[in-house]
Amino acid sequence: MTGPVHSGEPVVQLDGIDKEFAGVRVLQGVDFDLCAGEVHALVGANGSGKSTLMQIVYGVHSPTRGTLSINGEQLRLRHPKDALRRGIAAVPQELPLVASLSVAENICFGDLPCRAGIVRWRDLDRRADAALSQVDVEGAIHPRQLVGSLGLASQQLVSIARALAQGARVLILDEPTSSLGPEAVARLHEVIDRLRSEGRAVAFISQRLDDIVALADRVTVLRDGRVAGRLLREDVTPEAVAYLMAGAVGATGPERVDAKADDRNMEVLSVEGLPLPGSVSGVTLSVHCGEVLGLAGLAGSGTSELLRVLYGTVRHHKGAVRLFQHDVAKWPIRRRIGAGMGYLSGNRQAEGLVLGQTIEFNLTLALNRRGRLWPLPRRRQARRVAEVMEQLNIRPRDPKTLAVALSGGNQQKVVVGRWLLAGTRLWLLDDPTRGVDVHARAEIHGLIRQHVAQGGGALVTSSDIHELLESCDRLLVFSRGQLVAQVDPAVTGEDEVLALAGGLIPAA
Ligand SMILES: Nc1ncnc2c1ncn2[C@@H]1O[C@H](COP(=O)(O)OP(=O)(O)OP(=O)(O)O)[C@@H](O)[C@H]1O
Ligand SMILES: [Mg+2]
Incomplete structure (x- = not known):
């Protein structure tokens, strides 16, 4: 694994973020930052506010209070496109793919290669192929295939390929490995290592503690919408993360009850x-x-x-x-x-x-x-x-x-x-x-x-x-x-x- 190469000012900085939905506060006073050349993992129990916090960074939600700064400039994003224009791309938790379009069309969605108003299908396939080859270990996904005909794991890979194809400096990955098998996970870890060594900033959400241990330079743990703790690379162990998530020692295994x-x-x-x-x-x-x-x-x-x-x-x-x-x-x-x-x-x-x-x-x-x-x-x-x-x-x-x-x-x-x-x-x-x-x-x-x-x-x-x-x-x-x-x-x-x-x- 390559070490972090981050330095200097954070590319993304959130200060004192509160978020309310219909009067219910789901984030409270959260500070979070992301530097070039690092993987910052965000972990926490279901419903602790991880996705919401990241959705503020990639322009889905605006904070109720608090500020977002990108490259030192305080601003308000109104749409994920605003975020993309500033070099922030995301793989959301629920995949926003169009089932009736091909893999290639999904990967280049919103940015189809055109000349004189005509789509260059060959360029489209080429671009999709290049992005796919980074994540599709088995070469099982074809750019012309309909996304709707793929299983969930393959769809997850297509989403990741799409974020990579957008060439962003900041990548937000919300549970990208949740339905991937071990070989695809290992491949994704390699890809993320490479992104980091290229000086990109990666925010990474996962429920898999092994992902966190393998990848994170820093970990921020959320509990009930607040920061419960932070860990640096050398302190990241499954036990430490599980403890901060729940405020208690890790989960017990299933109780064995046998049938008559x-x-x-x-x-x-x-x-x-x-x-x-x-x-x-x-x-x-x-x-x-x-x-x-x-x-x-x-x-x-x-x-x-x-x-x-x-x-x-x-x-x-x-x-x-x-x-x-x-x-x-x-x-x-x-x-x-x-x-x-x-x-x-x-x-x-x-x-x-x-x-x-x-x-x-x-x-x-x-x-x-x-x-x-x-x-x-x-x-x-x-x-x-x-x-x-x-x-x-x-x-x-x-x-x-x-x-x-x-x-x-x-x-x-x-x-x-x-x-x-x-x-x-x-x-x-x-x-x-x-x-x-x-x-x-x-x-x-x-x-x-x-x-x-x-x-x-x-x-x-x-x-x-x-x-x-x-x-x-x-x-x-x-x-x-x-x-x-x-x-x-x-x-x-x-x-x-x-x-x-x-x-x-x-x-x-
Ligand atoms: N659009 C919405 N309207 C109302 N409440 C919402 C909305 N989106 C999220 N919430 C609430 O905000 C809280 C945080 O949700 P969020 O999706 O950020 O959690 P999470 O940490 O990503 O959890 P998970 O691990 O299950 O993905 C939850 O209680 C959820 O019910
Ligand atoms: Mg979530």
């Missing part, structure tokens, strides 16, 4: 010969009562696709899917939900969350779709909603808050909470802890464990293999649509899983 012995032989789900793109013989697997089955794989391995096929969003014409002995292969989604299946999409905004509706509406969406003859009495529903909000520590605690006003991690907790409330028996969870802070992460795994102990089952993917090894009973490893191995998390290391997923160890 007689239930464990019962199959919740059994799948035979299910075709996935790239697979030759189809996928065969089963999930038992009380079991959390992990699905590991690199980007494009087919694990997310498998969950979508099981839920019914992607149709299949071959293979058998049995849910509690019922053949559900031809059932529509609604019927599968009725029979006890719940699916959490990796892309909460695109598929999971109704942004213009309240927390309560979003939490009870599946509950009220489960083919009940009568809806749950209002009071009981309100009580259950309050319980789930408490369990997952969803903030703000008012169930009437609109989903759009929630921080990213809290939005994630709402989509997880939905299936908790619905009493679903088989959970299909695509990266359930994406962007969730360490404490809530342990909480979510604890809840998955509790859920399966009551006679359910769960299939879980994650870009974080370490997390899968810690939380699953069995782990299936996928590589390019093929199920290549089944491993026991108790005796298997992360490196071995990675090697299997990367095809470095031939499948047994």
Whole structure:
């Protein structure tokens, strides 16, 4: 790693920032600065104000009080374009990509190469290629591909490429690694190291403490909208960061509650010969009562696709899917939900969350779709909603808050909470802890464990293999649509899983 080369005046400086939304103060007296040639990490629990603070720097919000200075000049940005003109580009937490446009068009969005009013498509592809090659390790993304056809991890890479293509001196990365697998994360670390050594300034938000430890020259920790502490590179350890975030020692792991012995032989789900793109013989697997089955794989391995096929969003014409002995292969989604299946999409905004509706509406969406003859009495529903909000520590605690006003991690907790409330028996969870802070992460795994102990089952993917090894009973490893191995998390290391997923160890 190259060391920081920063010197002199900060390029970005925030002084005494307060921010209120409809009278609610979410930032209070925050000072933050960013120098050329450094990576300044901003960390904090979900809802602590990280994204809001950075949105002030890249022109989405104006502060209620306090000042923003860029290169020593105090100013007010009215739009992200104002920020870009001053050399500040961002990768926002919720990706602002246009699904119906190509990768190249998204990367050069707002700045298409034209001559005499005509778009130069070749130049467009070339520019997109150059930006993509910096982040796309496997060369899996093509500039002409539609963004809507890409998985979330690839979309995240496209967003990063777009920020790089904008050639800014200041880059703000809001959880750029939240859905990336280990190889893409390592590549991004290299890119950020290079940006730093070129003298650019990088502000970096992440819930992954390993990102922070690997990259940060300085760390600012936010708690409830105020600065809780600052660390310099030599003091940055996972423990120190976790302590400052919560004001307590790090999270405890999920509590182990095991299902009753007689239930464990019962199959919740059994799948035979299910075709996935790239697979030759189809996928065969089963999930038992009380079991959390992990699905590991690199980007494009087919694990997310498998969950979508099981839920019914992607149709299949071959293979058998049995849910509690019922053949559900031809059932529509609604019927599968009725029979006890719940699916959490990796892309909460695109598929999971109704942004213009309240927390309560979003939490009870599946509950009220489960083919009940009568809806749950209002009071009981309100009580259950309050319980789930408490369990997952969803903030703000008012169930009437609109989903759009929630921080990213809290939005994630709402989509997880939905299936908790619905009493679903088989959970299909695509990266359930994406962007969730360490404490809530342990909480979510604890809840998955509790859920399966009551006679359910769960299939879980994650870009974080370490997390899968810690939380699953069995782990299936996928590589390019093929199920290549089944491993026991108790005796298997992360490196071995990675090697299997990367095809470095031939499948047994
Ligand atoms: N547009 C908005 N209207 C009202 N409240 C908002 C709005 N945007 C954010 N908030 C509130 O501001 C607080 C801080 O949110 P922010 O998104 O900055 O948190 P964060 O630290 O980025 O969290 P996460 O780790 O979950 O992304 C939250 O309580 C959130 O509900
Ligand atoms: Mg955020």
